[in-house]
Amino acid sequence: MQKRIAVIGGGIIGATAAFYLGYLDQTQSLSVTLFDDDLGQATKAASGIISPWLSKRRNKRWYTLAKEGAAFYRKLVTDANLGTNVYQQTGTIVTRKDPNDLDSLFQEAEIKLRHTPAMRSVALLSSQDVGKRLPFLTNPPAGILVEGGAKIDGLHFVEALLDQAQKRHVEISRQRVFFDESGKLRTSKGLESFDKIIIATGAWMKGTLKPLNYLVKVRPQKGQLIDLTIKSKHYGGHLPVLMPESSSDIIPFEHDKLVVGATHENDGGFDLKPTSEARNRLLTNAKAFDQHLQMDQIDRVRVGTRAYTDDFAPFFGHLPDNPNILLGGGLGSSGLTTGPLIGYFLARAVVEDQLGVWDKYTKPISHYII
Ligand SMILES: Cc1cc2nc3c(=O)[nH]c(=O)nc-3n(C[C@H](O)[C@H](O)[C@H](O)COP(=O)(O)OP(=O)(O)OC[C@H]3O[C@@H](n4cnc5c(N)ncnc54)[C@H](O)[C@@H]3O)c2cc1C
Structure with a gap:
């Protein structure tokens, strides 16, 4: 029987996660739905620069993530067969x-x-x-x-990724969804249960997790x-x-x-x-x-x-007491650089049913969510 997976949020993290859930799940053991409400997304508004190397920032975890995130684009562009209309390595x-x-x-x-x-x-x-x-x-x-150094158009980038995700049997559902206090999702079909959920709701994450009594510090x-x-x-x-x-x-x-x-x-x-x-x-x-x-x-x-976030750094991992709810966010102004790698890590964790060791990229999630 297929496991049911939900991705909430179709920005750069959610779209990359959805694509890789379809791409890595060769045996179609997962049934994946991405929910996005099409409101005020950061990714769609951004014309992004992928060039973190000479930044003035001195946060080592951020730099490791951004450096590997910039390098990861080569794999993503190949895996998702993306054209130069969405990613251009022009320097x-x-x-x-x-x-x-x-x-x-x-x-x-x-x-x-x-x-x-x-x-x-x-x-x-x-x-x-x-x-x-x-x-x-x-x-x-x-x-x-x-x-x-490279540039991407955020809107075209997520559209191309979601298009590729759909070709790999990922369902894209344009609606706002909500948790109830038991951890189920309220969708247009009623209350639905999922085996695993990836939350990638950007600046809206505080509201997403409020029904589960978490405070997200974004x-x-x-x-x-x-x-x-x-x-x-x-x-x-x-x-x-x-x-x-x-x-x-x-x-x-x-x-x-x-x-x-x-x-x-x-x-x-x-x-x-x-x-x-x-x-x-x-x-x-x-x-x-x-x-x-x-x-x-x-x-x-x-x-x-x-x-x-308070320390201007992105975070990702799973909810402190629930390994079946994964999340990534707080990307700030370099999210087009770091977001795809985070989406990939989260998708792999779901497909392999095993959480990664991510402490070289992010502080523990409990630093950002209480
Ligand atoms: C003007 C601008 C320029 C930028 N330039 C750069 C740049 O040059 N380089 C760079 O690296 N980064 C840049 N960034 C930053 C980057 O765009 C963001 O950090 C990144 O896109 C955030 O991605 P995300 O997936 O976390 O969130 P988002 O892209 O915000 O996606 C979250 C999505 O979740 C949806 N959502 C929220 N709640 C729900 C719900 N309950 N149900 C369903 N859907 C929900 C939202 O509507 C949204 O569509 C820029 C950002 C802006 C605004």
């Missing part, structure tokens, strides 16, 4: 305002490269070199090119980014991402599309309304590098809700 250019800081960072990059094949190569670029790689910039900064953060069209210029889609220090990232897509973002608004909560303040701030930041950009080139503003 990323990381800048520092102070030339001495840039030199130190380059030394750090060269050392990291020795142990990190996914970075592929690093190069110190002058402002002119950056201008050649990003020809639409009027004021290119000097920077470090990391050839292994808070929402609003993020906005702008999509622009570059006027009358057409470049190949293979341009690298610019990651300027203390400013907004500039992500070229397709031939004449730019994405600029993102904001980090702690007081924005779950609000999904675009604001003129964010629009102005992001455009001003981008104009520091391309002075020709104008307000009328903004095609749309995207808004999403990230989930943050």
Whole structure:
């Protein structure tokens, strides 16, 4: 008899978990349903940069997870047969305002490269070199090119993954579901029992687990980014991402599309309304590098809700007293980098019916859920 598995949440964690539940379950011993209510997802709003190596963050567990998460994309893209419309390894250019800081960072990059094949190569670029790689910039900064850096479109990425999951007999159900106090799920069919459940509800996880009397220590953060069209210029889609220090990232897509973002608004909560303040701030930041950009080139503003923990680190594992309810969340602003690997680990734990040893990636779940 098939085991019944539920995945709650169809963002990057839930979609990857659902895909691998279908992919790894070769004997079809599982009956998998993913529930997603289509509300305010972080993943769909994000145009993501996969380039954690030169981050200023000094959290070792986070770095291990992000480094392995970035490398994991190669496997995921192959396993799920994803095209370059959803994942493009175009390189990323990381800048520092102070030339001495840039030199130190380059030394750090060269050392990291020795142990990190996914970075592929690093190069110190002058402002002119950056201008050649990003020809639409009027004021290119000097920077470090990391050839292994990549960009993804969050919406297309999860759609492609869920499409592949469905081909492997995963059912996708667009609805909000709730726990009752006994651990069953209330769905449109009534109260349903599942053998195992993966919770991947992002910023909404506090509400998901409240009926089971758990307190999840995550808070929402609003993020906005702008999509622009570059006027009358057409470049190949293979341009690298610019990651300027203390400013907004500039992500070229397709031939004449730019994405600029993102904001980090702690007081924005779950609000999904675009604001003129964010629009102005992001455009001003981008104009520091391309002075020709104008307000009328903004095609749309995207808004999403990230989930943050107190130590800004993601967590995953199982509920403190219930190994059949697994969960992952608190991904913050690097969730497109860390989320797929978490989804894969959780799916493997279900398929193999064995929990992994994950303490090199995350503190115990009891740190985040009481
Ligand atoms: C503007 C912006 C830019 C970003 N840029 C980057 C970047 O450059 N690089 C990077 O690595 N990361 C980036 N991120 C972060 C990244 O997008 C998130 O950390 C990640 O996508 C979170 O994924 P998740 O699966 O945990 O949650 P989500 O994507 O939020 O998915 C959770 C889903 O669960 C659903 N749900 C909740 N409760 C229920 C319920 N009871 N029943 C059914 N469904 C439910 C929600 O509606 C949602 O669809 C960015 C985020 C934003 C907002």
